[in-house]
Structure formats: C-alpha cells, structure tokens
Amino acid sequence: MKRRISKKPNKNLPPSPPKLPLIGNLHQFGSLPHQSLWELSKKYGPVMLFQLRNVPAVVISSAEAAKEVLKVHDLESCSRPPLHGARKLTYNYLDVAFSPYGEYWREIRKICVVELFSMKRVQSFESIREEEITNMINSISRHSLSSPNSPVDLTEKLFAFTASFIFRIAFGTSFEGTDFNRNKFYELVHAAEATMGGFCAAEYFPYVGWIVDWLSGLNRRREKVFHQLDSFFQKVVDEHLNPGRTKSQQDDIIDVLLKIIKEQSGFGAAMLTEKNIKAVLLNMFLGGVDTSAITMIWGMAELAKKPSVMKKAQEEVRNIIGNKGSVTLNDIDKLQYLKLIVKETFRLHPAGPLLLPRESISRFEVNGYEIEPKTLIQVNVWGIGRDPKIWTDPDEFIPERFMDSAIDFKGQHFELLPFGSGRRICPGIYMGTTTVELGLANLLYSFDWKLPDGMKEEDLNMEESAGLSLSLSKRTPLELVPKKHLFA
Template sequence: MDLFNSLVWLPFLLLLPLLLIFKKKTQHVNKELKNLPPSPPKVPIIGNLHQLGALPHSSLSQLASKYGPLMLLHLGRIPVLIVSSADAAKEVLKVNDLACCSRPKLTGVGRLSYNYIDVAFSPYNEYWRELRKLCVLEIFSVKRVKSFRFVREDEVGSLMDFISQSASSSPTDPVNLTEKVFAFSGSIIFRTAYGKSFRGSEFDRRKFYELIHDAETVAGAFCYDECFPGFGWIVDWISGHKGRVDRVFRKLDTLFQQLIEDHRKPERTKHEDDIIDVMLGIQKKQIEEHGHAWITKNHIKAILLNMFLGGIDTSALTVIWAMAELMRKPPLMKKAQAEVRGIVGKKKGRVPETDLDQLQYVKLIIKETLRLHPPAPLLLPRESISHFKINGFNIYPKTLIQVNAWAIGRDPKYWKNPEEFSPDRFIEDTMDSKVQRFELLSFGGGRRGCPGMYMGTVASEHLLANLLYCFDWALPAGTKEADVNMEEQTGQCLTLSKKTPLLLVPISQASH
C-alpha cells in the first residue's frame, strides 16, 4: 500500500517543478504585457471613443500633452497607438517600418474598395509591392508628371481667365476661391487620370463633385464594424452606413468601368497618354511577354480610386490655406508677389511651370502651409504585423498605428512659435530636401509614403504662383485681416478643410 501511495503522488511531484517554471514564465509574460504605452482611462465597451471630439487630431494632441508622444487608446475593441512626436514617428516610419507597414482591411478608403486589390490601402504583400513599384516608377514618376504639364497650364489659364472676367465685370464682388480652386484641382485629376475634360464632355461637373463629396464622406465617417468586430456591422446596417458605402462604391465602379471601356475602343482618338492608357499599356506588355497580366482591371480601378480621393483635396486645400494665411499677413503677400512678378516679368501673362524652380519663396509658403495645415492631419492608419518596441514599450501585432502629423507640425520642441505662419523659418534650412523629414509629414513616410507627392506639390505651386502673379487680392468690404476665419472643418477624418469658404476680391494688374 505504501508503494502504491508513493506511485500515485509521483506524477504530481514530477509536475511541480514544471508548474513553478510555467508560473514564473507567465508572471514574466504578464509583466512584459503590462509594459504598454500610457493610456487615458477608458470606458467599458466603447474604450476611448468618447475622447476623440469633433476634431480628432486636436483632441489627440491635447491627450498626448498629458500622456506622452506614444499613447495607447482603445477605440471599441481595437488598440490604437497614437504617435505625436517626430522622434516617435521616425521609430514607426523608418526604424520599424517593416513591422508596421500593413493596412487594416476596413479602414478609410478600404470601405470603398473592398472589391479591389488596393495599392495604397491593402495589407503588405507581394501584390502591394509590385503595385507600389508601378506607381513610383511609371504612374507618378517625375517624368510622367511633367508629361501632363500641358493639362495643368491649360487649367490654370482657364481659371485665370474666369477670375479676370469676374474682376472686370464686377470689380467689388468677391470670388469664392474655395469653390474655384477645388474645381481646378478636380479638372486636373480628371484629365490626367481619365483623359477627359469637363469642357465639352459628356461628364457633368456637378455630379462629379457630388460623387467626390459622397466618397469622402463615407470614407471618413465612423464605422462601427471597425471598432466592434463581429457585431458592429449590425449597427452600420441599421444606421444606413453600409447602404451608403455600397451605393457610392457602385457609382465609382460604374464610372471607372465606363472610362476603362472607352479607352479600349479602337476608334478612340487621343493626343497624349493618360493614366488609364499607361496602365492598359503595361497590362498589354505583360500579356505579350508572359502570356498573362498580373495587373487586372481591379488593380487599375484601385489606382484610379486613390487618385480620385487623394489627389483632389490635397492640392486644393494647400492653396486655400496658403491664400487665407497670406491675406492675414499683407507683408508676406507682397513679398511673394514681388518675387513672382520680378522673375516672370510682364511679357508672359502667366507663370509657366518651367519657372517654378526659381520661385523659392513660393515653395517656402507651400512648405509652411503643409506644416501648419497638413491636408491629412492624421496619416492613414497602419497596422502592425509583428511585435516590436518603441522607447521600451511593447507594440503587438494587429495594433492600429495613427501618426498625428498635425500635432508634430505644431510641436514647440521642433518649431519656434509653432502657431505662427512664417515661411521665413525655412530660409536658412540646410537639410537636404531628399532626406525624410519626420517633423514634416504631410505626405507620410516609409513604405507607405505618398507616391504622388511631386504631382501634388507642383500643382499647388503652379496655381499659387499664378494667383499671386495675375492679381492683387482684397478682402470683402468691411472685412479686416483679423476677421479671416481660420477655423477647421469639423466632422472630417481624412482631410483638414477650412470651415468657411475663402471669399476674396481679385484686382487685375491691368486696373492699376
């Protein structure tokens, strides 16, 4: 019996050391798990959603001032790392870029392109790398962007003619510059991507911009399915959000399908290749060389969608904010106009794109505008694909990562008088323009950096230079510089819009 009792206890005696080792390891793991970035107190179920506010980038900046540049929030059931300093952004976008370069499937524009393999919004994989290479080397290359110079100059000339006619016929009436600049930007993207012009076209400009507005609204709207996986879709379905996304997607898909089919018609006449021509040409070449093409119709639609949503707002908003800031500081306006008019002279009538390299102060204005009013105040979110550490804190897979470019651009650690609009702060800037600036993240960084950066900046510089060259500008009667409303638009998650339209009175140089 004694021997039997000893044999009964023997397995437990052998397991005891293993249990002690497991307990010690578990305690170590728990200790490691606790080493997370600081977090504001959260509410059951909704987490920190109630702390986002009407302007999330501003609310997150205020929270970061209390909890630090690395802050962990919980939006429903999703952990989100908020990055609010240039040093922390460097860790995410450069040092640990590979560990956190994926995209959540449903975030942002992914809701509109869930049927597309989307170049900018898809998870990190071989398809994404190939499409990224295609965008950088072919679609958005400097050579390709320069080939569309005739489009930009034609649209600039058309806008300048309209403003000039307005100044002649109604000298004291203001022009809604916000409306006109958005139309200008939309026309450029439409012609560049699709080879179509609104003038004399079957496409209705008003319906086109309505579709843009609807797409941006659903792409930036709150989605319960993201924050409450498994049951949030029910709320989205009841609220009508899913139905709105589906309707906008069908309209976009119909437009893209029509454009692609038009480009495949043998009787189609063209003067220059547009973006669809380029992609169809690559597809044809792949079929000839390999017998098949990995770039499909859905790849083409995905790239068109990114141009559609990413190319119009960014250029337009930059020019609108720049003009608003210059109207509040007449000496800066005069300095910029003196540069443009001194270099271009009076003979050309317009500022040609070839003169932009000489307009250094205009470039500084654009740079300062992007610092103070980044078109995308929160960079499009990333998703970590493996564990890594930042400043000793653990970041685990499936964590969303949101970089607050707006907060970084106003951080007093990097900028003197950060709330002041001062292009002159960049005059003595000796940093190589080709080096990634983590205190200036208007176009993101790392593998997910915007491939269309050159296309966006050249359009902004060209339009701003012509607005400064062709006209003097006055505020509507009874309005002073201090009255210019600089409030940001609430309810926008993707872009940083000016809350009120910019109304200015153009004064033609010929009238002086």
C-alpha cells in the same frame, strides 16, 4: 522543495487615457480627432495607447517617435488595417493606398511610382496643367471685370481647377465630354472620402456592428457611392478599349494602365485587370483632388491674414517672371520664397492631419514602449507640425522659419510629414507639390488680393471643418477680392 513558477514580465505598454466600458477610448477622438489627440498627448505623452473597443491603437505625436515608427521600424509597421469602406471601394484592396503590405502591394506600388507618378510622367502632363491654370485665371479675371471690388469664391475656383486637371490626366477628356460636371464629380469624391473616413461600427464591434451601420444608412451610402464610381470608371475604361476612339497625342493614366495589362510583363504578382485600374483611379481622385486644393486654399488664407508676406511673395514672382504672362514649371525652382510659403502651409495645415493608419506586422518598441502585432498606428502630423519643442511660435504663419533650414517634406525630416514617410509615403508627392506651387504662383502673379470691404485680417475665419472626410478643409469658403495685375 517547492517548484519555482516563473512569471512573464509585464509588458511595457504605452500610457493610456481612462477607458469607458464597451467603447474604450472611442469617445475621446472628438469631432476634430487630430486636435483632441494632440491635447491628450500633452498629458499622456507622444506615444499613447487607445482601445477602440476591440482594436488597440497607438497614436504618435512627436518627430522622434514618428522616426522610430516610419524609419527604424518601417517594415514592422507598414501594413494597413482592414477598413470596411476601403475594402468595398478598392475592390478588396486592389489599390496602392489601402492595400495590406505584401507582394501585391509592392508590385502595384512599383507600377504607380515608375509608370504613373514619375517626374517624366508628371512633366508630360504639364500642358494640361497650364491650360487648367489659365482657365482658372481667366474665370477669376471675368469675375473681376464684371463685378469689380466684389469677392470671388477661391475655394470653389481651386477645387474646380484640381478636379479638372486630375480628371483630364486620368481620362484624357474634360468634364464636357462626360455625364459629370465639376460639382457632381466633387460631390462623389467627397462622398467616397466620407465613406472611408467615417465611423464604421462593424470595425470595432464584431458580430453586432453591422446592425448599427445598417440602421445608420452607412451600408446603403457606401453601396451607392461604389455603384456610381464603378459605373463611371467602367464606362471610361470601355471607351478607351474602343478601337475607333479618337486618341489624344498624350497617353492618359488609363492608357498607361491598359498598356501594362496588354503586356503583363515585369510586374510579378500584379497581374492587372480592369478592377485594378479602377482601384488605382480611386486613389488618384481621393489623393489628388482634395489635397492640392485644400493646401492652396489654406495658403491663400494665411497670406490674406499676413499682407506683408503676400506682398513679399508677389514681388518675388513678378520680378522673376516679368511680363511673360504666366508662371510655368521651368520657373518654379527660381521662386524660393514661394517654396518657403508652401512648406509653412504644409506644416500648419497638412491636408491629411492624421496619416492613413498603419497596422503593425510584428512586435517592436517605440520610446521604450512595446507595440504589439495587429495594432493600429496613427501618426498625428498636424500635432507634430505645431510642437513647441520643435517650432518657435508654432501657431504663427512664418515662412522665414524655413530659410537656411534643411527641413523638407519628402519624408526624411520627421518634423514635417504631409506626405508621410517610409514605404507608405505618398507616391504622388511630386505631382501634388508641383500643382500647389504652380497654382499659388499664378494666383499671386496674376492678381492683387484683398479682403472684402469691412473685413480685417483678424476677422478671417480660420477654423477647420469638422467632418468625415479624410482631408482637412477650411470650415468656411475663402472669399477674396481680386484685382488684375498689369503684367498678367
């Protein structure tokens, strides 16, 4: 009698585009990966398998599949892949964003949520935010008075505002008190993003990839950025440890973290050192400077293309604020149309078009497809935000689509995920949205805006910047002509 040989059933893996020898699907990511992957998903479906040389990657491009990954199988998919740039800049994953799932990550996240980004902590920084918004409005006003009818570079003004705000709440000082100016600081933040977001051959080609990274100068650039950041962070931490330091009434982020180091109680595995502080500061800069500024820039650009929408928003804010002179945190919940504009900006222009990659911990299924352990998972929130199965006229900027809609961006509605969802949702969501809402509200309250002479709405360049950054900026600077409003 012949012995029957049992065969293991074939794994039901997600569909995959054709691969090339040696590199797999690396060539199909393109200069704007979120756009390339969205086009491929139309052919291969919302759950696609890519082979990035020796790394399997699954791309998620629908709200239903995103819910499966980020909610149903959150625990099985909530780690992070071992990225070389992140390892170096975060002192071997001592941060919250890139740290792999485990006891340390749970403890450091608890610190961030409870001590750094709680509603109470964010509100305690409100006077600093209001000061920096006033500085931005005054700067635009001076430009308007000295050069009437000439455009102002809103891209530069908004990046200056967010950089100054984050800098002050982190370090308790302005740029004037350090070796940095705004431009130098932003260049360093951008370089750090490029180091983390750029192609790293060593991640996909074991044993030989480091040679490519060495020849391309990636290793040298990474070391330079790390040295600059580390030196600056250490200098500021040392200043905070100086007993003779003149301290402001409000604790900054370093003060809070140093206090936790001193007490070292209640946080289990997260026995903090100065390296932990510096890793968390890096997250603040990468997550706080670019994303808020980019969202406001895209929002103002869309409003410039839709003057009727801008007029409606200005009427709302000016009717509610009256002649107070500025919009404050207490006013924000009254500005319901402004909140619709912010939601629509998050949908159409998420600052991070692909969520930070996850890595699966154990085997699970999405839409009936098997996801193996150690698979890199990318969620294309840009594509989900433009899915015609969810959104009517998905490429159009229509804030009214959110009127009488329960859809929000806080991680429970998978049609709109600018901050992610589940265990890995961005802990700074309240700080980010508050900064965006107040920044936009004050720009709309204080000025009437128009396009430069000779430019029509359809002439405004809305192309996305192709680059190595983790965030998605507008390709060209946004230049609009401001005219001071009488109330402001």
